[in-house]
Amino acid sequence: MDSENGTVSDAVKVLLHDIPRERGQLLPALWRVVEQYREITPELIGAVSESLNIPYAEVYGVASFYSLFDNPGGKMPVYVCTDVMCMLQGSENLKHAAESAAENGPVTIRESACLGQCDYAPAAWSGARVLRRATPEEIVSVVKEAGQ
Amino acid sequence: MNQVRRLLPDFGTTSSPTSVERLKERGFAEALRKVFAMSGEDIISQITESGIKGRGGAAFPTGLKWSSVYKAPGETKYVVMNADESELGTFKDRVLLEEDPLGALVGVLIAAHAVGAKKAFCYIRGEYRDVENRMAEALDTLRSQGWVGPDRVDVQIRRGAGAYIAGEETALFNSIEGKRPEPRVKPPFPTIKGLWASPTLIQNVETLANVAVLFAHDTEWFKQYGTKETIGTKLVAISGHVKQPGVYEVPFGMSLTDILNAPDLGGGIAGSGRLGAMLLGGAAGTFLTPEEIAKSSLDYASLGAVGANIGSGAVMVFDDTVDLVGVTTRLARFFAEESCGQCVPCRVGTQRVVELIENDGIQSRPQDLRELGLAMRDASICGLGQTAPLALLSLLDRPELRQHA
Numbered sequence A: 001m002d003s004e005n006g007t008v009s010d011a012v013k014v015l016l017h018d019i020p021r022e023r024g025q026l027l028p029a030l031w032r033v034v035e036q037y038r039e040i041t042p043e044l045i046g047a048v049s050e051s052l053n054i055p056y057a058e059v060y061g062v063a064s065f066y067s068l069f070d071n072p073g074g075k076m077p078v079y080v081c082t083d084v085m086c087m088l089q090g091s092e093n094l095k096h097a098a099e100s101a102a103e104n105g106p107v108t109i110r111e112s113a114c115l116g117q118c119d120y121a122p123a124a125w126s127g128a129r130v131l132r133r134a135t136p137e138e139i140v141s142v143v144k145e146a147g148q
Numbered sequence B: 001m002n003q004v005r006r007l008l009p010d011f012g013t014t015s016s017p018t019s020v021e022r023l024k025e026r027g028f029a030e031a032l033r034k035v036f037a038m039s040g041e042d043i044i045s046q047i048t049e050s051g052i053k054g055r056g057g058a059a060f061p062t063g064l065k066w067s068s069v070y071k072a073p074g075e076t077k078y079v080v081m082n083a084d085e086s087e088l089g090t091f092k093d094r095v096l097l098e099e100d101p102l103g104a105l106v107g108v109l110i111a112a113h114a115v116g117a118k119k120a121f122c123y124i125r126g127e128y129r130d131v132e133n134r135m136a137e138a139l140d141t142l143r144s145q146g147w148v149g150p151d152r153v154d155v156q157i158r159r160g161a162g163a164y165i166a167g168e169e170t171a172l173f174n175s176i177e178g179k180r181p182e183p184r185v186k187p188p189f190p191t192i193k194g195l196w197a198s199p200t201l202i203q204n205v206e207t208l209a210n211v212a213v214l215f216a217h218d219t220e221w222f223k224q225y226g227t228k229e230t231i232g233t234k235l236v237a238i239s240g241h242v243k244q245p246g247v248y249e250v251p252f253g254m255s256l257t258d259i260l261n262a263p264d265l266g267g268g269i270a271g272s273g274r275l276g277a278m279l280l281g282g283a284a285g286t287f288l289t290p291e292e293i294a295k296s297s298l299d300y301a302s303l304g305a306v307g308a309n310i311g312s313g314a315v316m317v318f319d320d321t322v323d324l325v326g327v328t329t330r331l332a333r334f335f336a337e338e339s340c341g342q343c344v345p346c347r348v349g350t351q352r353v354v355e356l357i358e359n360d361g362i363q364s365r366p367q368d369l370r371e372l373g374l375a376m377r378d379a380s381i382c383g384l385g386q387t388a389p390l391a392l393l394s395l396l397d398r399p400e401l402r403q404h405a
């Protein structure tokens, strides 16, 4: 194990120190890792695998199933709902505005299926907050904020 | 007034949603005291008598499910609240948990006491972070009052991570167990072998909220609303081209026209102002024509007559300018994306549907689409594959809805 891996593995151990070493804790553990690192790299999978004593392939299989863990590059994701009810209310414009604002920055724009906010379509979500009846101006400012 | 406020707290409710005062104001504190002094059998017979059916989509009789878990052999039993709510157009559990989070949680505690479970999980979709926080606060309140804890019922919140299929009950168990959220083959049913192969009661948020208000009152009170066939009230989530999108509680049996137009409900058609169609029940729902809408009411029999289902209570409204074939294409892509890939009819079928629509359009090969749809319905392991083609088939059956497309 090289020293960089050693550091990550130690950091993950500390991060997960109070999580019981049980298979049923894998999803909460992965969430904690994603909240810290914003993505799940092979290295992080290895660290979780060691930390919880679950085979690497199993951790990989679980982590790769969930779309909210799928964020290669680890930029801050902002999700724009492009599902049917938001589509009717102009989610395309919203997405384009967000994408231009995010270009070459630390934020990445992801399309999302229904966010469960259709009464406030079009909706977007950045983890920290939900944008309801979002306007292009608003999403641009959220993208700028999220990048800081 | 067409709307009812029972599951949703009265407009006059003043206490904060997660407070001890709310617990009292809604009658939940009293309900818990009452229920924890009752036997499991007595609780379950009241549930059965109330006629509550599951509000997550399948409308399975709740009393029957409880009784099955109660009778199932096993030392360890679990209760699970399903707050995954990822169906298109469905946001009623979110609003219910925002406005009255204690209700559904009290339902969990009643359920656990009734079936003899010491442990419960609340599984909530990862995108509902604010709602999850509110739920955690409500749990703290119940803990502070001694209703939640290792000696009563231990309740844990689990956060999903963006997988529609994880809302399917057995996939949800796998998710909690730390496995890939792929559905299991049924039988065995969850009531016999659920979480960690133990008898498990899994219910939708709204179903559990019904349980809480039932015991905060009584069966007579509960039966004041609804129809002969279907007792009680239903939360509908209205979205799209109406003037007042939102979640409303209405008695079963209310006409769809009133749901769309009443001043305290949908408030009338927005967009072009002319009703084009309704998609009822979610991504796997049924398209209805204006004529069908005009003659239908929110009840299983009435909707069954036009081939539709209440499902989760999603009422998606389209004015007459919406390209419904485009909508259906979006739905088809969604299912292809969300299929877990475990079984062939669904994995391949959802892809084929997308290809057929995108390459040839929905009109050109209707017979192929129909046969594919039937094969998926009959041969898929879980509800996703079984119902994925429904909306598409309902559009094929209603050529008048495709005229402006």
Ligand SMILES: Cc1cc2nc3c(=O)[nH]c(=O)nc-3n(C[C@H](O)[C@H](O)[C@H](O)COP(=O)(O)O)c2cc1C
Pocket: B053, B054, B055, B056, B057, B058, B059, B060, B082, B083, B084, B085, B086, B087, B164, B165, B166, B167, B168, B169, B170, B202, B203, B204, B205, B207, B208, B382, B383, B384
């Ligand atoms: C693909 C799929 C997704 C589902 N998602 C949900 C969901 O998000 N919430 C829910 O309550 N039920 C969902 N269900 C239904 C559950 O499997 C289960 O029937 C329900 O939680 C039972 O609760 P009830 O009897 O109170 O309705 C889903 C089913 C399928 C097939």
Ligand code: SF4
Pocket: B165, B182, B183, B338, B339, B340, B341, B342, B343, B344, B346, B347, B380, B381, B382, B383, B384, B385, B386
């Ligand atoms: S029907 Fe589809 S989602 Fe369900 S188990 Fe089969 S492949 Fe997975």
Ligand code: FES
Pocket: A081, A082, A083, A084, A085, A086, A087, A113, A114, A115, A116, A117, A118, A121, A122, A123, B088, B089
């Ligand atoms: S379709 Fe966008 S929130 Fe439901």
